[in-house]
Amino acid sequence: MSIRLPSTAASEEAPSMSADPAVHELRPEERFVDSVAQLTLHRDIDALDHSLTLSLAELLRARHVLLYKCMGDDGVMESWVSCRQMEAGHYAVRPALPVETAAWQTRLRACQDGQRPGHSAGADGYHYVWTPIHKDGLVAGALMVEGGEPFDAISKVLDGFSRIYSNYVSLIREAERDKLTGLFNRSTLDRQLQRLLERVGLTHQGVAPERLWLAILDIDHFKRVNDTYGHLYGDEVILWLAQQLRSSFPAPNALFRFGGEEFVALLLGPDEAGVETMLERFRARMAAHVFSQIGTVTVSIGFVEVSTAGFSTQALDLADKALYYAKKHGRNQVRSYQGLIHAGALDGGVMSGSVDLF
Numbered sequence: 001m002s003i004r005l006p007s008t009a010a011s012e013e014a015p016s017m018s019a020d021p022a023v024h025e026l027r028p029e030e031r032f033v034d035s036v037a038q039l040t041l042h043r044d045i046d047a048l049d050h051s052l053t054l055s056l057a058e059l060l061r062a063r064h065v066l067l068y069k070c071m072g073d074d075g076v077m078e079s080w081v082s083c084r085q086m087e088a089g090h091y092a093v094r095p096a097l098p099v100e101t102a103a104w105q106t107r108l109r110a111c112q113d114g115q116r117p118g119h120s121a122g123a124d125g126y127h128y129v130w131t132p133i134h135k136d137g138l139v140a141g142a143l144m145v146e147g148g149e150p151f152d153a154i155s156k157v158l159d160g161f162s163r164i165y166s167n168y169v170s171l172i173r174e175a176e177r178d179k180l181t182g183l184f185n186r187s188t189l190d191r192q193l194q195r196l197l198e199r200v201g202l203t204h205q206g207v208a209p210e211r212l213w214l215a216i217l218d219i220d221h222f223k224r225v226n227d228t229y230g231h232l233y234g235d236e237v238i239l240w241l242a243q244q245l246r247s248s249f250p251a252p253n254a255l256f257r258f259g260g261e262e263f264v265a266l267l268l269g270p271d272e273a274g275v276e277t278m279l280e281r282f283r284a285r286m287a288a289h290v291f292s293q294i295g296t297v298t299v300s301i302g303f304v305e306v307s308t309a310g311f312s313t314q315a316l317d318l319a320d321k322a323l324y325y326a327k328k329h330g331r332n333q334v335r336s337y338q339g340l341i342h343a344g345a346l347d348g349g350v351m352s353g354s355v356d357l358f
């Protein structure tokens with residue numbers, strides 16, 4: 001079981017969080033309502049994950065709450081966020097480290113098989129309660145609570161929280177996705193950019209060096225496709241392109257539809273040449289595909305490196321200049337902003353781009 005770091009607390013140095021002392025003065029039902037209100041405050045999933053573990057720890061006065069998630073298609077659970085009691089009233093929420101004890105593995109497997117909440121009692125007298133998290137009828141994760149309360153006292157609360165969490169994740173997902181393609185919509189760009197910049201920062205501390213790039217992809221002469229064949233055929237092109245983007249640039253890269261025939265990709269790559277090769281391969285794949293009615297459709301691409309102090313508006317603006325150049329010089333090509341500057345083909349901001357930024 002490998003560890004993956006959630007983006008908002010991607011460091012072992014993540015700050016510990018204090019529980020609100022007032023929470024402990026509330027009656028049980030008031031504490032429950034307060035926890036649900038806390039949980040549903042959030043609008044992004046990383047913050048929600050943290051809040052879930054902290055709210056449960058406070059509500060159940062647990063020693064430890066662990067959230068597991070199924071991240072791949074193989075259904076294997078990865079430990080995700082851990083909230084551990086440090087001293088009375090204080091909790092630390094951190095990316096979770098994998099725990100490999102045989103008893104926990106058995107419990108996790110039971111959750112993976114979709115079994116009802118289960119429990120075990122440790123030799124230390126503490127209880128460990130586990131419940132699966134379901135999404136669309138499948139197991140999407142699991143929650144583990146370690147504390148002094150016996151199983152019967154908390155299993156229903158835990159199960160209820162797991163269902164509230166799952167419903168709320170679906171709502172957040174819906175709000176941040178483009179309806180047609182399921183890619184992120186533009187409102188999530190800054191958050192995803194931040195997430196990937198944190199990752200770039202991490203890998204600079206000694207693992208494989210990664211750099212972050214922003215590419216804008218725009219279907220060529222798309223108006224002609226719509227005007228000649230109708231919007232339904234246009235939509236087919238958009239859907240095919242989105243599908244190819246997903247398979248060419250899987251997570252942790254982030255893909256967006258900015259509306260219409262414009263797409264944005266946040267890509268991790270070692271250097272400009274490597275990213276250009278990936279994008280060029282994508283361009284060629286698009287150009288080679290024959291749609292049954294329409295024939296072939298091409299795409300123009302502009303890209304730029306996002307500096308670690310990068311703002312999405314600036315990166316978009318520069319990538320868009322490279323895209324504009326590609327459009328003006330024959331379309332169906334990939335252009336790097338830095339490459340164009342080095343070649344003296346762009347003179348720093350004279351050209352105005354084609355994407356409607358805001």
Ligand SMILES: Nc1nc2c(ncn2[C@@H]2O[C@H](COP(=O)(O)OP(=O)(O)OP(=O)(O)O)[C@@H](O)[C@H]2O)c(=O)[nH]1
Binds near residue numbers: 218231238
């Ligand atoms: N099918 C379909 N078409 C869309 C959608 N959103 C926008 N469009 C169309 O996308 C087309 C964009 O056309 P333009 O901005 O003129 O660009 P273009 O024809 O691709 O030309 P270049 O970008 O210069 O190569 C318009 O015809 C829009 O109606 C959509 O969701 N579905």
